[in-house]
Amino acid sequence: MSLLGTDLPFPVFRRGKVRDVYALGEHLLLVATDRISAFDCVMPQGIPDKGRILTQVANFWFHATRDLIPNHLVATQVKDYLAELQPYREQLEGRSILVRRTEPLPVECVVRGYLAGSGLKEYQADGTVCGLKLPPGLRLADRLPEPIFTPATKEDEGHDINISFERMAEIVGEERAAQLRQVSLALYQRGVELAAQRGILLADTKFEFGVLPDGSLIVIDEVLTPDSSRYWLADTWRPGQNPPSLDKQFLRDYLETLPTWNKQAPAPDLPQPIIQGIRERYLDLASRFGVEV
Ligand SMILES: Nc1ncnc2c1ncn2[C@@H]1O[C@H](COP(=O)(O)OP(=O)(O)OP(=O)(O)O)[C@@H](O)[C@H]1O
Ligand SMILES: [Mg+2]
Numbered sequence: 182m183s184l185l186g187t188d189l190p191f192p193v194f195r196r197g198k199v200r201d202v203y204a205l206g207e208h209l210l211l212v213a214t215d216r217i218s219a220f221d222c223v224m225p226q227g228i229p230d231k232g233r234i235l236t237q238v239a240n241f242w243f244h245a246t247r248d249l250i251p252n253h254l255v256a257t258q259v260k261d262y263l264a265e266l267q268p269y270r271e272q273l274e275g276r277s278i279l280v281r282r283t284e285p286l287p288v289e290c291v292v293r294g295y296l297a298g299s300g301l302k303e304y305q306a307d308g309t310v311c312g313l314k315l316p317p318g319l320r321l322a323d324r325l326p327e328p329i330f331t332p333a334t335k336e337d338e339g340h341d342i343n344i345s346f347e348r349m350a351e352i353v354g355e356e357r358a359a360q361l362r363q364v365s366l367a368l369y370q371r372g373v374e375l376a377a378q379r380g381i382l383l384a385d386t387k388f389e390f391g392v393l394p395d396g397s398l399i400v401i402d403e404v405l406t407p408d409s410s411r412y413w414l415a416d417t418w419r420p421g422q423n424p425p426s427l428d429k430q431f432l433r434d435y436l437e438t439l440p441t442w443n444k445q446a447p448a449p450d451l452p453q454p455i456i457q458g459i460r461e462r463y464l465d466l467a468s469r470f471g472v473e474v
Pocket of ligand 1: 195196197198199200201202209253280281282283284285335336389391401402403
């Protein structure tokens with residue numbers, strides 16, 4: 182059974198594509214449902230246990246990166262939440278976190294070590310990604326000479342738009358932009374190292390950051406999950422080919438085979454083997470990080 186949504190008696194801060202977020206004073210309660218999105222559309226069916234997998238993988242990374250930058254985690258177990266939340270333990274345990282509420286910066290901080298997705302599209306059009314010139318002749322899944330920081334805007338409606346570092350600096354300020362680039366690259370590097378020990382390549386990922394009332398920067402949202410990252414199996418990775426992956430690519434690849442869906446809501450029903458295929462990939466990733474679901 183999948184949990185497609187929650188209906189808790191607390192003020193709703195936001196219902197995202199994947200998470201239901203409740204406002205609890207200076208804190209937020211982030212509840213990861215089993216919803217899955219692709220091409221910015223939420224699928225009609227959920228992936229059983231996905232919310233728990235996502236939450237536990239993100240928690241692994243929050244711990245494994247806290248020497249690089251503080252994060253928004255306040256509590257990860259329901260017993261440590263406020264008394265009013267205790268009656269909802271069954272629903273919340275394992276798939277929710279209590280976090281510090283921040284002012285989110287209106288940019289997505291993407292780091293790419295390999296060429297795929299919107300980076301590949303941009304490169305094929307004009308040889309650059311977010312204004313960064315790359316060497317000629319790169320193919321799908323090629324490793325880049327070094328990881329690159331390729332920010333995007335956060336759009337409420339529709340796809341995020343890739344922007345140059347200069348454009349980002351206009352939005353958040355020069356100093357903040359430099360800080361975001363440095364921290365994002367360091368987080369990505371940590372991700373690459375810990376993934377490599379588990380037989381996987383971290384091809385790219387997206388971070389979100391927020392600012393606390395004292396002006397300090399913390400990493401928010403989710404970190405290095407299979408929803409926010411591309412994870413490829415190291416031993417089957419071949420530049421030029423679509424690499425077997427432990428993330429959403431399996432779903433995107435399936436959706437691309439449908440002749441009639443135009444990538445606008447409503448999304449088509451997912452067949453059972455596709456739901457199972459996604460679930461197995463997310464579980465495989467989680468088990469490599471020793472994450473219990
Ligand atoms: N500590 C935090 N402070 C403020 N907002 C947060 C914090 N952590 C996460 N968020 C916000 O909560 C939402 C999480 O929901 P979800 O990821 O499902 O949304 P989404 O559909 O991906 O939307 P978005 O494109 O805004 O991320 C996001 O909008 C994210 O920016
Ligand atoms: Mg999100």
